[in-house]
Amino acid sequence: MDFLSTVPWARAQFALTAMYHWIFVPLTLGLSFLVAFFESIYVKTGNEEWKKITRFWMTLFGINFAIGVATGIIMEFEFGTNWSNYSWMVGDIFGAPLAVEGIFAFFIEATFFAVMFFGWTRVSKGFHLFSTWMVAVGSNLSALWILIANGWMQFPTGMAFNPDKARFEMQNIWDIFLSPVALSKFVHATSSSFIVSALFVVGISALFLLQGRHLKAAKRSMAVAAVFGLVASLFVIINGDESAYSVAQRQPMKLAAMEGLFDGATRAPLTAIGIINPLKNVGDAGPDFLASVKVPGLLSLLATRQIDGFVPGINDLAYGNPEHKVVGAKQRIANGTLAVKDLARYKETKAKGDTQGATQALASFKTHQNDLGYGYLETPEAAVPPVAATFYSFHLMVILGTLFPLLFLVVLVRLYKGDIEKCTLLNKAAFVALFFGYIASQAGWVLAEVGRQPWAIQDLLPVGVAVTPIASGNVQLTFFIFLVLFSVLLAAEIGIMTRQIKIGPEA
Amino acid sequence: MISQVTRITALYRDGFRSMVLGRLLWKIILVKLLIMYALVKLFFPNYLRTNFATDQARAAHVMTTLIKPHSNNVGLQH
Numbered sequence: 304m305d306f307l308s309t310v311p312w313a314r315a316q317f318a319l320t321a322m323y324h325w326i327f328v329p330l331t332l333g334l335s336f337l338v339a340f341f342e343s344i345y346v347k348t349g350n351e352e353w354k355k356i357t358r359f360w361m362t363l364f365g366i367n368f369a370i371g372v373a374t375g376i377i378m379e380f381e382f383g384t385n386w387s388n389y390s391w392m393v394g395d396i397f398g399a400p401l402a403v404e405g406i407f408a409f410f411i412e413a414t415f416f417a418v419m420f421f422g423w424t425r426v427s428k429g430f431h432l433f434s435t436w437m438v439a440v441g442s443n444l445s446a447l448w449i450l451i452a453n454g455w456m457q458f459p460t461g462m463a464f465n466p467d468k469a470r471f472e473m474q475n476i477w478d479i480f481l482s483p484v485a486l487s488k489f490v491h492a493t494s495s496s497f498i499v500s501a502l503f504v505v506g507i508s509a510l511f512l513l514q515g516r517h518l519k520a521a522k523r524s525m526a527v528a529a530v531f532g533l534v535a536s537l538f539v540i541i542n543g544d545e546s547a548y549s550v551a552q553r554q555p556m557k558l559a560a561m562e563g564l565f566d567g568a569t570r571a572p573l574t575a576i577g578i579i580n581p582l583k584n585v586g587d588a589g590p591d592f593l594a595s596v597k598v599p600g601l602l603s604l605l606a607t608r609q610i611d612g613f614v615p616g617i618n619d620l621a622y623g624n625p626e627h628k629v630v631g632a633k634q635r636i637a638n639g640t641l642a643v644k645d646l647a648r649y650k651e652t653k654a655k656g657d658t659q660g661a662t663q664a665l666a667s668f669k670t671h672q673n674d675l676g677y678g679y680l681e682t683p684e685a686a687v688p689p690v691a692a693t694f695y696s697f698h699l700m701v702i703l704g705t706l707f708p709l710l711f712l713v714v715l716v717r718l719y720k721g722d723i724e725k726c727t728l729l730n731k732a733a734f735v736a737l738f739f740g741y742i743a744s745q746a747g748w749v750l751a752e753v754g755r756q757p758w759a760i761q762d763l764l765p766v767g768v769a770v771t772p773i774a775s776g777n778v779q780l781t782f783f784i785f786l787v788l789f790s791v792l793l794a795a796e797i798g799i800m801t802r803q804i805k806i807g808p809e810a
Numbered sequence: 811m812i813s814q815v816t817r818i819t820a821l822y823r824d825g826f827r828s829m830v831l832g833r834l835l836w837k838i839i840l841v842k843l844l845i846m847y848a849l850v851k852l853f854f855p856n857y858l859r860t861n862f863a864t865d866q867a868r869a870a871h872v873m874t875t876l877i878k879p880h881s882n883n884v885g886l887q888h
Contacts, residue, residue: 362831369835373843383856391858391872420832421825425817468865469873647877768875771857781853788845795838803831 310770312778313385318752319782320377322745323789327371327796329744332446332493333500333531334364335439340527342435346428356520358423359808360504361435363800365420370796375449377785385778389759389769392470396462396479397452404448411441446496447489454485457751458553459760464672466649466665471763484553487546488751494538495747498707499740501532505714506737507804509730518724520808526718529711536708543701544605551606554761556620556686557754560693562602564616565591567624571614573601576698579691585621585684617690621683632677632686635762639678642671676763685765688756696749703743710736 338361345353379401382390390397418426418434426434455461461478462471473479505528511521550558558564563579564571577595603612613627623631645668652660680686710733717723723730755761759769829836858868 365832366835369839372839373846377846377850380850380854383859384854387857388872388875391868417822417825421821421828425821425824466873467869469869469876643877646873650873650877772875773857777853781849784849784853788842788849792838792842799831799834 309385309773309775309778310767312775312782313381313770314766316385316778316782316785317378317381319785319789320374320381321748321752323785323793324371324374324378325745325748326741326793327367327374328446329496329499329741330367330503331364331371331442332496333498333535334360334367334503335435335442336497337500337504337528337531338364339432339436339439340531341524342432344527346432352519353523355808356524359520359803360524361419362803363507366796366799366803368416370792370799374789385771385773386759386769387771389764392764392769393455393760395470395472396455399473399476400448400451400455400480404445408441408445408448411444412438415441443493446493450489450492451480451482451485453751454482454488455479456759457488457755457761458482458484458549459763464675466646466668467653471760484549487542487549490538490542491546491747494535494542495704495744497535498532498539498704499744501528501535501711502707502733502737502740504528505532505711506734506740509733510804511807512724513727513730513734515724517807517809522718522723524808525714525723529714529718533708533711533715536704536711539704540708543704547605548608551614554755555615556617557688557693558606559615559617559620560688560690560754561697561750563591563595563690563694564602564614565618567614567616567619567627567629569603569611569613570600571602571606571612572597572599573605574694574698576702577694579694581691583690585617585687617687621687632680632683635674635677635686636680636683638671638674639676639680641678642668642675643678645671674762676758676760676765676768679765679768680757685757688754693750693754696746696753700743700746700750703739703746707736707740707743 338357341353341357341360345351345357382397415434415437418431419438422431422434459471460482461473461475463474464470465472479485504524508521508525508528511517547558550561559567562571562574563577564574565583565585574592575596575598577597578593580590580593583589583591600610602614604610606612606614615624615627615629619627619629619631621632623629623634645664649661649664649668652658652664677686713729714723714733717726717729757765757767759766826832858871862868862871
């Protein structure tokens with residue numbers, strides 16, 4: 304069996320299902336709140352125009368939700384098939400947040416969903432509005448649990464490895480649930496999703512203005528969505544600073560790859576934009592970039608909160624830097640190799656009934672266990688994620704993310720001045736920005752997951768050990784089946800959405 | 811209590827009956843779930859559950875993987 308080619312196909316399949324799932328999730332997270340805002344305005348003012356607006360966007364929300372339903376559950380099945388070692392080892396920890404998501408958040412959504420869609424003439428205005436808010440809250444609670452699970456992969460905490468069961472066991476549930484990485488990811492994922500949904504509403508509304516129809520509804524929708532998007536952008540910017548610091552502390556190799564920083568520095572510059580030298584390899588002396596624009600000292604400030612702080616580069620993290628007390632992957636591979644040998648010795652001595660030997664082996668393992676994952680890497684270079692993919696996805700996300708609040712601001716100014724219908728260029732840009740919102744959102748997850756490589760669990764389990772030892776043919780086949788299925792479903796969603804948008808809110 | 815249950819039942823019953831776009835979406839959902847269920851059953855066996863009878867056997871298999879690393883199981887080509 305060619306286990307080697309199983310790994311990239313298993314990763315590709317998971318990436319495909321995750322990225323497809325993430326097409327629908329941001330709109331669910333954000334549009335649910337926007338619909339709640341629209342309905343709140345309707346209930347407060349009693350103006351039936353706002354009810355039409357609410358029902359229009361609620362219909363699009365429903366379409367997106369329906370097509371997106373169950374796209375996430377495939378990934379849970381993939382854990383069992385393609386990542387069996389991983390799912391065995393982390394089931395005690397990973398399973399809990401996923402189970403809570405399914406039971407708690409989904410039931411809230413499903414219950415109040417029915418009232419939201421069926422209850423317009425059957426329940427009071429107040430209860431209907433409450434139900435709409437509960438759908439929004441439930442959807443975002445789902446995101447919390449999933450991001451707690453993903454946050455744990457990036458920063459494993461609150462657990463201990465049980466060598467008898469070959470799995471990590473939860474020691475402190477609050478360390479996991481309140482992990483700073485998990486909470487930061489939750490704030491970032493939800494607020495960036497709010498931006499995507501704001502761009503969606505602004506973009507479709509801009510299309511109505513370009514077409515000269517549903518003008519009042521479009522302008523009203525734009526006003527609320529632009530404010531929502533602007534406030535969300537503020538959260539993203541503030542949280543972005545916290546995220547950078549968090550990544551610098553806990554995933555320094557990811558940060559170095561994000562910035563294309565091969566050699567560490569004090570007063571390390573932030574690369575605003577650049578073209579990575581495609582011939583550059585870890586450890587060689589060539590230039591990092593073919594061209595770049597840098598902001599001096601800013602990376603040190605963001606990563607260490609000191610302008611003179613040392614930010615380790617890829618080479619420091621691969622080979623070590625004693626001057627700046629950076630323990631490189633080279634040393635950690637040595638530590639990890641000892642950890643793996645200790646595990647083997649523990650198993651052997653336990654099987655022989657040698658209690659003293661087993662105790663010694665376990666004690667030795669515990670001194671090296673934090674570097675366990677490195678014991679499976681052959682070279683220090685193997686600890687480096689794909690630098691170009693990490694760098695470009697990060698910068699694409701940030702550049703687009705910087706432009707979106709500017710768009711919201713300009714839209715609000717023109718709405719205030721009362722001439723937005725005449726701003727053809729602005730409306731065209733707003734419509735196009737809708738698609739760039741999705742691109743930025745996907746780029747964020749590419750960064751998060753590609754930047755995490757080679758780890759399934761940061762520092763503890765590389766993907767090559769996490770994968771199931773099965774032939775790659777099965778994984779390849781299901782990859783292409785899902786590709787076709789997802790493409791058909793996406794085309795169906797776009798078709799149904801387009802039809803509803805053509806009908807518009809006034810119908 | 812009974813009247814509440816009746817009202818809730820009527821909400822769902824009348825709501826589903828009056829759906830227009832919703833019928834199409836539900837058809838898509840059901841077809842998708844059926845296809846996914848079939849795919850999962852055919853192509854996504856739980857490897858450890860299928861090939862090992864007990865948790866001890868599964869743990870032993872995973873431990874074997876952990877203490878005998880593959881020769882090329884590391885990261886990516888750069």
